[in-house]
Structures are given as C-alpha cells and as structure tokens.
Amino acid sequence: MGYRVVVVGATGNVGREMLNILAERHFPADEVAVLASRKSLGTEVTFGDTTLKTKDLDTFDFTGWDMALFAVGSDATKIYAPKAAAAGCIVIDNSSLYRYDPDVPLIVPEVNAEAIHGYAKKNIIANPNCSTAQMVVALKPLHDRATIKRVVVSTYQSVSGAGKEGIDELWDQTKGMYVPGQEVAPKKFTKQIAFNVIPHIDVFMDSGDTKEEWKMIAETKKILDPKVKVTATCVRVPVFVGHSESLNIEFEDFLDEDEARDILREAPGVMVIDKRENGGYVTPVECVGDYATFISRIRQDSTVENGINLWCVSDNLRKGAALNAVQIAEVLGREVLKKG
Template sequence: MGYRVAVVGATGNVGREMLAILEDVNFPVDEIYAVASRNSIGVEVNYADKRIYCQAIDDFDFSKVDVVLMSVSGAFSKEWSPKIGKQGPIVIDNSSAWRMDPDVPLIVPEVNPDDASLARRKNIIANPNCSTAQLVVALKPLHDAAKIKRVVVSTYQSVSGAGKAGVDELWDQTKAVFTLGPTEPKKFPKQIAFNVIPFIGSFNDDGYTDEEAKMWNETHKMIDPAIKLTVTCVRVPVFVGHSESVNIEFETPLDEDEAREILRDAPGVLVVDKRDDKGYITPKEAQGEFAVYVSRIRNDHSAPNCLNMWVVSDNLRKGAALNAVQIAQLLHERGMLERAHA
C-alpha cells in the first residue's frame, strides 16, 4: 500500500526533479498531487506515465496526504509549512527557512538518519543547502574514522542553483557573446557567461555571504559543531552540478589510501580517482546521477594530518530533490509515515 504525496512548487526545476525521482526510486505512491501558487493552476507536469495538473495551495486539503515535498522560497515555506504540518503530513522542505530551527531536524540520510526521530516535533524536516549536502556525505565517513579538526572549502556552483532564471541567463548571455549582443546581468550581479562570480547570496557583516554561512552552520548541526570550517562560494558558468575543492585537517593521521578505501565503502559516495588526465569526475558527468563523486584524493604536503579532495554532485538531485525523496524513503523504512484517513 502506497502513500499520498503532494509536491509543492511542482512547476520549478527542483519540483519537477522530485516528481521524476519519486518514479526513479519506486517510492510507494498511491496518489500524487502537484501543488503551487494560483499563478500555476492547471499547469501540466509529468509523473510516471501520466500528466497531472497543478492545484492552488490555498484550496488544497493537506489532511488527505501523508507526506509533502516542498520546493518553494523560504518566506513561502515559513508561512505554509507549519499550516501543512498541523494538518498531519510530514513536510520535507527544501528551502532555508527551517534548517537551523532547533525543533526541526536537518537531514542527509547517509549522514544523520537517526535525527528523523525528531520529525514529529513540528512535522517538518529540513533539506540542507545543495552545496552542504554533497560536502557532508563526503566528510562524515572520514570524520568517523579520524576526527576532523578543520575544513577549507571553495565551491564551484552551477547556475541551476539559482533556479530557472539562472539557467536562462547563462544560456542567453552565452548566445549574446557570440552574436555581439547585450549581456547585461539580471539574475546575477555580474555577467556569468565566460566568467566566475565569487559571491552567492548576500553579504553578512563579517564579509562572508549567507551561502557560505549556511555551509558551516549546517555542517555543524549535522556532523559536529567542533569542526572548524571556512568557505568561499563561487558561481561558475556550468548549467548543472556543483563542485568543491576540499582541504581537511584531522586530529589523527589519515593518509590518502586509507581515505580512498573509507570513501569507497561509504553510502552515497562513488570514488573516481585515477592518476591520469581523465581519472576524475566533472559536473558534466555527474549531471543526472544520484551519487556524490569524490576525486583527486591526495595528501597535503604543506601540513600534517591533512588531505585534499574534489567533490562533485548534481545539485538538483543530491543537493535538493533526491535528498528530499531519500528522506521520505527513510521515514517509510522506519515506519514514521502515518497514512491519512480516506
């Protein structure tokens, strides 16, 4: 017997991925509903071999569903997630609205599955930031083996992390460069085509951006608050797939060969690490895949107990839609999804 599932924000990039992944992983679905704002009433989306039509969130009865996958803005989620949770279903929210709420678990199933036991406090589970999700999948098994002391991360984040408008801007600007047309930025603060932008989100008083702060705050919540983490987030002209250059300092020795074997056995990780000119993964190859890929694992000769590695994943999948569906699978496996009465 399957569940009744609602996808809120079903017309967006991540919402559509959620629908696709529910089918890909054979999540037990009896009924599926696409929900969005009034502007999207009647918009057609696909699930399995059928078309479903968006319903307005204002009119939708959430008491008839068991689990809700949310891909909306933080402000929208702040308004709607508590209302939906009070009607019974567990909300798995992809926005930043609930990640640091002490009564809301922030979950990556490969990293902290036991935190799902806290889900009924507010009937909300938070999905981490896309760049954090892939990072913690790679860090957690190493932290378990040789406690992590400090991490230095530089991200190379694709434009799809900024939604459809980001993808459209890269596409339009790229065409414009070749036709000598205008390339004025709209979604991004500067031209993204054939460029990189060392700024994502908004500046905090300390000079870091809120995107960078999300990564260390969320890593602390999911793995260990004692880990020192510093981040520089960069937007790059790639359509899909986030990459990260990661330097890790451990409290005890862990060499590259040990790390490689640990990561090969870790859930959700695929190691592609050969010492040749094609022995690594790029975001293009990670696109459409479920795994977090780790390459370029090597000792850091400049400091003791340190390693470098390269971490790549599809940000629309593991960084967003896939992780949300995996949380739903985790709840199903642990018997935490209560079926609503017909």
C-alpha cells in the same frame, strides 16, 4: 498500502526533479498531488508514466496526506508549511526557512538519518543547502575514522542553483557574446556570468562572509558535528548543472590517502573515480542525472600534520535538493510511518 504524497512547487526545476526521482526509485506512493501557485494552476507535469495537473496551493487541504515535499521559496513555505504540518502532513522542506531551527531536524540520510525522529516537534524536516549536502556525504565516513578538526572548502557552483533565471541568464549571455549589439546585461547575477566566475552567492554579512558561506558552516555543524571548524568561499561558475568543491580536510588522527580512498569507495552515496592520469576524475557535466556524490583527486596534504585534499562533484538538482528530499521521505516511511 503506500503513502499519499504532495509535491509543492511541482512546476519548478526542483519540484519536477522530485517527481522524476520518486518515480525512478519506485517510491511507494498510492496517490500523488502536485501543487503550484495560482498562476501555474492546471499546468501538467509528469510522474512516471502519469500526467498530473497542478492544483492550487492556496486552497489545498493537507488533511489525510502523509507527507509533503516542499520546493518553493521561504516566503511561501512560511505560509503553507505550518498549515500542512498542523493538518498532520509531515513537511520535508527544501527552503532555508527551517534549517537552523533547533526544533527541526536537518537531514542528509547518509550522514544523520537517526535524527529523523526529531520531526515530531513541529512535523517538519529540513533539507540542507545543495553545497552542504554533497560535502557532508564526503566528510562523514572520513570523520568516523579520523575525526575532522577543520575543513577549508572552495565551491564552484552552477547557475541552476539560482533557479531558472540563472540558467536563462547564462544561456542568453553566452549567445549574446557572439552577436554584436545583443549583449545581455547582468540581472540575476551581480556581474556577467558567461565566461566568468563570481565569488559572491547570496547576500554579504557583517563578517565579510556571504550567506551561502555561512550556511555551509552552520549546516555542517548541525548535520555532522558542532566541533568541526569550517571556512568556505562560494563561487558561481558558468556551468548549467552540477556543483564542484575543492576540500582541504585536517584530521585529529593521521589518515593515509590510500585508506581514505578505500573508506570513500565503501561509503553510501559516494562514487570514487580517482586515477592520476588525463581525465581520471569527474567534472560537473559527467555527474548530471546521477544520484552519486563523486570524489576525485584524493591526496595527502603535506602542509599540515594530518591533512587530505579531495575534489567533490554532484548534481545539485538531485543530491543537493530533490534526491535528498526523496531519501528523507524514504527514511520517514521506513523508520516512522511504517506503512505496508
């Protein structure tokens, strides 16, 4: 016997990717319901070889369903996630709404799967920010070996992290650059994104950090270790899919770069491609559609006592969102619900 699964926000980029990954990984679902807002009612989406029509989120009864993967914004989640949870359906939420709630576990299965049992307080599990998810997958095995003191991260985040509007704006601006008089003014982003980089994601806070930078700090502490110090600079770049990160990691204990490379090669969810030659590293276009978090450019940092630098790349629509949610569902089924 398998699970009855709901995908909320099934017509969006992340919702569609959730359905793709559920099918790819042969998730044991006996029944799948796909929900969307009224304006998308009846839209067809695919689940493996099956075509499903979206149902109305506003009137859907979650009673009798095992789990719901939410891929909608915080405003809609605030209304519908508690309804699903109250009906006995466990919510796996991709928005930021519950990430910092002490009664809601924030899960990256390769890092803190054991925290899954905390779901029972609210019947809700949170999925982390896309940039945090790939980073902690890389940090966890190194932290277990040498204890991380401090992380300095600079991100290079694709426009798909801003949704369909971000993708459209990059595409339209790029085309407009070659057609005089058809230039496209910034709308989704604060400045031109085509052929540019923007050191601003989400709103500014009183500290001078952006909310995206604060998220990486707070979420890393909750998922990995509250003692780890993190400072982040988050940058939007003209890439359609795939987030990249430059990590500078300072440890309590010395960690040789060769040992770090060996540890990461054995780590779950990680793929090391690290040759000191032209093209011996991974870039965003190469990670699209893949499950792994790719690590390259592993090297000693001689400017601190116990330092390592590395480059980290992942498909943000997969590991940063949909894949991580499905992996949480797999852990939930295996460790908690235990059907079949």
